[in-house]
Amino acid sequence: MAVELLKDCIKDFHKGYVELRYHQRRSFNVSVKDGKIDTLNNGAVEGVCARVLIDGSWGFASTTVLGKEKIRKMLDNATSLAEASKPVKKRPASLAFIKPCIDKYETPMKRDPRKADKEELVSLVLDVDKTVRDYSKTIVSDTVTFNVVDDNIAFVNSEGSEIRQRIVRCFGNVTVIAREKGNITSAYEGIGEQSGLEILEKTPLMNAGLIAAERASKLVSAKMAPAGYFPVILENRIVGLLAHEAVGHCAEADLVFGGSFLANKIGEKVASEKVTLVDDGRFPNGFGTMMYDDEGVPTQKTVIIEKGVCKSFLHSRETAQHFGVNPTGNARAWTFEFDPIIRMRNTYIEVGDHTLEELAEDIKEGFFLKGGLSGQADFNGEFMFGTQEAIRIKNGKLAEALRGITISGNSFEVLKNVDAIGKDFVMRVGLCGKEQVNYVGMGGASLRTKVLMGGAK
Amino acid sequence: MNFLDFANLAVKTCQKLGADEAEAFVQNEQIVEVVLERAEIQNERFKTHSGIGIRVIKDKKLGFAFASKLSKENVEKACKAAVSLAKVSLPNPEWVSLPVKERLPQTPEGIFDPEIANISGDKMLNFVIRAYNEAKGYDKRVEIDDGKFSAVLNEIAILNSRGVEAQGKTTRIEGYLVCVAKEHGEASSMAYEYDVSTMLNDFFPEKIGRTAAEKALLSLYTKKVEPFTGMVILDSDPAASILLNPVISSVNADNVQRGRSLWSGKIGEKVAAAKLTILDDGLMAKGIGSQSFDFEGAPRQKTPTITRGKLVGFIHNSYTANKEGKKSTGNAYRGSYTTPPTIAASNFVVKAGKKKLEELIAEVEKGIIVRRFSGNVRLESGEFSGIAKQASYIENGEIKYALKETMISGNAFQALNDIVEIGCEIRPTGIRAYTPPILVDNIQIISKQ
Incomplete structure (x- = not known):
């Protein structure tokens, strides 16, 4: 949709601040289950939303019916909502200043999926x-999917910003079920990044399939890992979950406002000095990368923890104003149906210099945890996430593989206990749910710390 | 053009383009919602989801496409996309047909409320304020973190080339609040309370506010307990996520047929304690998942899945039913028009026991009660582990203190057999399971020593 039309719709708006965001999401999905094509799905969703700020009160509306008249009507709706909720507002909102931007961004791509041969995919x-x-006789069922999500976003506001972004994400997942002698287990692995179809050469879906197949067949007859407080190595593929769940959420300014464990901690030591933790809006090929957030703020690399010291929170324009800092470009919306809220982009712990052997050698009895499952953070600093596989470490050597368990800990403690970080950095993809979902990147290198494992007796 | 006109146009267009079978699913969902953020009303939203999903079959090859804008041009474009995808697909030898026309049962009572369908932004705002004030006024130590209240009108129409034609409206109003309690530098964990109803008169925002506040206070001043194996009372929400999620997955006929369910071939066998009876009730009055037809237009019904501990039935859509030459149980489901149907529970209802929560607590010699579960449940194997939130330690039938940094773990399929008692206070949960609190034995209770 033309930025011109959006500009035209707001040119007569003088009641306060207004922004319009057009979002078209085209998606393509192939899903194969047990050798049969389950879904071949192609489609597009598009719409426009308006967000207005009048005398400190927000109003939001969206529509899937496009055209000047409809957009104007939606703008009126948003305006009347802002005016109606004004009397119940206890804390009027205001926005930190940003320089209006006129710009364009497109995901750098070698193979644009729009020109893809569907049969080949x-x-x-x-x-x-x-x-x-x-892969193995024990594998009884699998699901393999590959998806392309192609977002076209146009943003204009009453301050003169005009931004167009095309963000293309490709991702695939493999789920495997193995059975043997009354035992059953599943394993899961995925690939994904912001890029064109060249991702399939860089990180082949086949590799993810083989990891999942190997894991399921290995663990089908294995027992659940034990319960208790242990030294662990978190594999590089799941360290991003630690960055995201143990720290990232509590650095979101809306949670800080509520009193998250990082509140009032700027300038204080909150982690071991080995830990530098970043939320980067421009990480190359990051799943959460965008040049501008959904408030038109240029994104940046935001250092949350530098060598163990808390440096910054993640802000929208509104919270930046409240906290008296610059916006960090963290206001993101899932689609045109949602107003932007504070979200992470690509959150990671910076790389260290240990090999995996070095990380293991100081552990007398502990576990090497691999394969992520879902996680959650509590604002008091207690977090958890699931792991698929726990390899026992005995006297510095890797021993038998056990079924993974959910781990938990208090962010402070777990981050203070990080005493060594590996050099095997990877950036992974994630889908984070917080009122609305969004695509995020999560990264890091294998590291050593201590956690509570929720396992068997 | 109305809904059915668009659906008709889509089916006819696909047939013209050479499809053997075609189905159109048209949806118009209207949502009014109020979002609370940072203890403040942040936003009101009016949202409309409308669009069409088109499923076509050509030589047993499936294609699917969707479009969000309902116009003649867009629908025709989506038809072309669906047919062209079917052409590059592979034949599925197990495909039989789309659902055929059948008589639908009477529309269940209490699934549509015009008061929700026509709710104003002001009225929604008022609901939120009532919940907010109740939580705030309940105790000075309670703070509200975030929340969301939504009123939803969902109108769908399904039409296929086998003569299925179904159309209907449902409503629901739902809301959640997240509260925390703070005192003397102590902060509780996030306490979450949710409720949902199809009728406005059955929705009580004050109850959400009060319960969220109560739960937050229940996790102040926590203490650790030594690890042990013992009894756990799972409140409705954790009971649904830990015990019922793996059950729903295991009675899903697609999982059964694909070897993903430990219960394949076990109809008639004992899978749980005799106290447990679960009915998938697609026709329940005021049920969140109730309607006379499912998401591919097949009749909804009541399907017993577990009766007095015995496995008695699986839930099907037309595809899995056709594979076995059976009738669909009316459990086709789609989250929205953008995806083809899968299988899901309609209203997954646990038969209530006789005891109130206090009576369950009184039965526990040494154990804990868990009001929220933050963890992972492996649906195939039933293994679960995670944090017991807003949990309290129980000794000699009495709640002693709130628990700090405590995890639980176990196996859901074992736990189903270790059910000691089922409570009587049934309530809906986020996964459309209606369940009371459930008392189970032999659960690992884990803490840092």
Whole structure:
């Protein structure tokens, strides 16, 4: 949709601040289950939303019916909502200043998925499915998916910003079920980044399939890892979950406002000096990368913890104004149906210099935890996330593989206990749910710390 | 053009383009919602989801496409996309047909409330303020972190080339609040309270506010307990996520047929304690998942899944039912028009026991009560582990103190057999399971020693 039309719709608006955001999301999905094509799905959703700020009160409305008249009407709706909720507002909102931007961004791509040969993608997914099912006799079922999400976003506001962004994300997942002698287990692995179809050469879906197949067949007869407080190595693929759940959420200024464990901690030591933790809006190919957030603020690399010291929170324009700092470009919306809220982008712990052997050698009895599952953070600093596999470490050596468990801990303690970080940095993808979901990147290198493992007796 | 006109246009267009079978699912969902953030009313939103999902079959090959804008041009474009995808697909030898026309049961009572359908932003705002004030006024130590209240009108129409034609409206109003309690530098964990109803008169925002506040206070001044194996009372929400999630997954016929369910081939066998009876009730009055037809237009019904501890039935959509030459149980589900149907529970209802929560607590010699579970549940194997939130330690039938940094773990399928008692206070949960609190034995209670 033309930025011109959006500009035209707000040119007569003089009641306060207004922004319009057009969002078209085209998606393509191939899903193969047990050798059969389950879904081949292609479609588009599009719409426009308006957000207005009048005398400290927000109003928001969205529509899927496009056209000047409809957009104007939606703008009126948003205006009347802002005016209606004004009397119940206890804390009027105001926005930190940003310089209006006129700019364009497009995901750098070598193979634009719009020109993709769909048959080729289908046969690639079928290939992975076949290899996975042939991996071992214990594998009874699998699901392999590949998805392309192609977002076109146009943003204008009453301060003169005009921003167009096209953000393309490709991602795929493999889920495997293995059964043997009355035992059953599942394993899961995925790929994904912001890029064109060249991702399939960089990180082949087949590799994810093989990791999942190997894990499921290995763990089908394994026992659950034990319960207790142990030294652990978190594998590079799940360290991002630690960055995201143990720290990232509590650095979101809306949670800080509520009194999260990082509140009032700027300038204080909150982690071991080995830990530098960043939320980067421009990480190359990051799943959460965008040049501008959904308030038109240029994104940046925001250092939350530098060598153990808390440095910054993640802000929208509104919270930046409240806290008296510059906006960090963290206001993001899932689609045009949502107003932007504070979200992470690509959150990671900076790389260290240890090899995996070095990380293990000081552990007398502990575990090497691999494969992520879902996680959650509590604002008091207690967090958890699931792992798929726990390899026992005995006297510095890797021993048998056990089924993974959920781990938990208090962010402070777990971060203070990080005493060594590896050099195997990876950036992964995530889907984070906080009132509305959003795509995020999570990264890091394998590291050593202590956690509570929720396992068996 | 109305809903059915668009659906008709889509089916006819697909047939013209050479499809053997075609189905159109048209949806118009209207949502009024109020969002609370940072202890303040942040926003009101009016949202409309409308669009069409088109499923076509050509030589047993499936294609699917969707469009969010309902116009003649867009619908025709989506039809072309669906048919062209079907052409590059592979035949599924197990495909039989889309659902055929059948007589639908009477529309269940209490699934549509015009008062919700036509609710104003002001009225929604008032609900939120009532919940907010109740939580705030309940105790000075309680603070509200965030929340969301939504009123939803969902109108759908389904039409296919086998003569299925179904159309209906449902409503629901739902809300949640997250509260924390603070005193003398102590902060509780996040306490979450949710409720949902199809009728405005059955929705009580004050109750959400009060319960969220109560729960927050229940996790102030926590203490650790030594690890032990013992009894756990799972409140409705954790009971649904820990025990019922794996049950729903295991009675899903698609999982059964694909070897993903430990219960394949076990109809008639004992899978749980005799106290447990679960009915998938697609026709329940005022049920969140109730309607006379499912999301592909097949009749909804009542399907017993576990009766007195015995596995008695699986839930099907037309695809899994056709594979076995059976009738669909009316459990086709879609989250929205953008995806083809899968299988899900309609209203997954646990038969209530006789005892109140206090009576369950009185039965526990040494154990804990868990009001929120923050963890992972492996649906196939039933393994679960995670943090017991707003949990309290129980000894000799009495709640002694709130628990700090405590995890629980176990296996849901084992726990189903270790059910000691089922409570009587049934309530809906986020996964459309209606369940009372459940008391189970032999759960690992874990803490840092």
